[in-house]
Amino acid sequence: MSEFRSHAVVLRTQDYREADKLVTMLTRDEGKITAIARGVRKIKGKSKALVEPLTLGFFLLHRGKSLDTLIQGEIVKPHRKLQSDLVLFSYALYFCELCEASLPEREPAPEIFDLLLTALQQLEHDSSAMRVARCFELNLLEVLGYRPLLEHCLHCGSESAPFRFDPERGGIVCAGCPVAAGSIPVSGAAVAVMKRFLENGFYRLTVCAVPDVLSEEIKRVTSALLLNATGKARFKTMGVLQSFEEMK
Ligand SMILES: [Zn+2]
Incomplete structure (x- = not known):
């Protein structure tokens, strides 16, 4: 000891x-x-x-x-600013829950530690908590080895939108190829934003405008992947967030 x-x-x-x-x-x-x-x-x-x-x-x-x-x-x-604002606090707790759910005890994860700190810092000054959340989710998935495959259709290699996202196989499928049950529609714009978040992380995130409708599309993809990655049926803090995002 x-x-x-x-x-x-x-x-x-x-x-x-x-x-x-x-x-x-x-x-x-x-x-x-x-x-x-x-x-x-x-x-x-x-x-x-x-x-x-x-x-x-x-x-x-x-x-x-x-x-x-x-x-x-x-x-x-x-992180006083996050502790004193109910919406920001809820987002921050959601980030914490995702880290807790995705990590085993006592296994060093310095990349996730750094990612969480960066996300909390970004949340303190970013005008869009939703944008920070989507960027955090995608980069967490990447560190966990669940980076979504967004370059082209999983089956035929087509790069033409619209796509559907197959959460089981972790990638996009074009309109011309057979889709698996449970796949999620994603626009070309949502795919482009996801790629940007994965390539640049939080770097100059505030200049990347993400309309709510795109955030919603991306959330459906990241939620499915995060539930797969952690083996959870749901995240406790997500219900509260859902109500904030709907109130906007
Ligand atoms: Zn295809």
């Missing part, structure tokens, strides 16, 4: 015993871990803020057999 230090983003917390919390965090060096924060529900101030979801901290932890223990830590970035 040993101690280790790492930067980490708090993904989720739950009350545990009388005064403790279980803190699920994504560490830069050790991947996803769950740590007990003892007594944290009885204290106020900075130590409490340290274990709020979305906080980026530098933590000292004690390695346990199944659960680690949080010994101490300091806040590096609280």
Whole structure:
């Protein structure tokens, strides 16, 4: 048993015993871990803020057999803007849920750590949370090995839109080829935006206009792929987001 230090983003917390919390965090060096924060529900101030979801901290932890223990830590970035805006907070929690769902415990995933931090930072100043979400989903899929095949029709190689997206095979199929059950219609414009997000990541994302209708199309594709990639039936935070996106 040993101690280790790492930067980490708090993904989720739950009350545990009388005064403790279980803190699920994504560490830069050790991947996803769950740590007990003892007594944290009885204290106020900075130590409490340290274990709020979305906080980026530098933590000292004690390695346990199944659960680690949080010994101490300091806040590096609280992501206050995200914590104080209900819509942004919901998007950020959705990003956290996707990371939690796609990673096994204690398997280093520095690329996903960096991707999550970049997405949270982008969410703080981007005028479109939906655009940030679609870009995050696609780049997460890429890191997980589920990059959608968007260059040409899976069957005949045609590059002519419109297409349908086959979630089972992970790529687009043209109008002239047989389509599998469960495939999703996608326009040429949606395919172009997805390619841009995969090629450029968050670089100059704010100059890329994504109308809501395209965001919707892309979301259907990324949702299907993310559910496949994680083996989940649904994402808990997505229901809340759906209502925000419909209210727009
Ligand atoms: Zn074809």
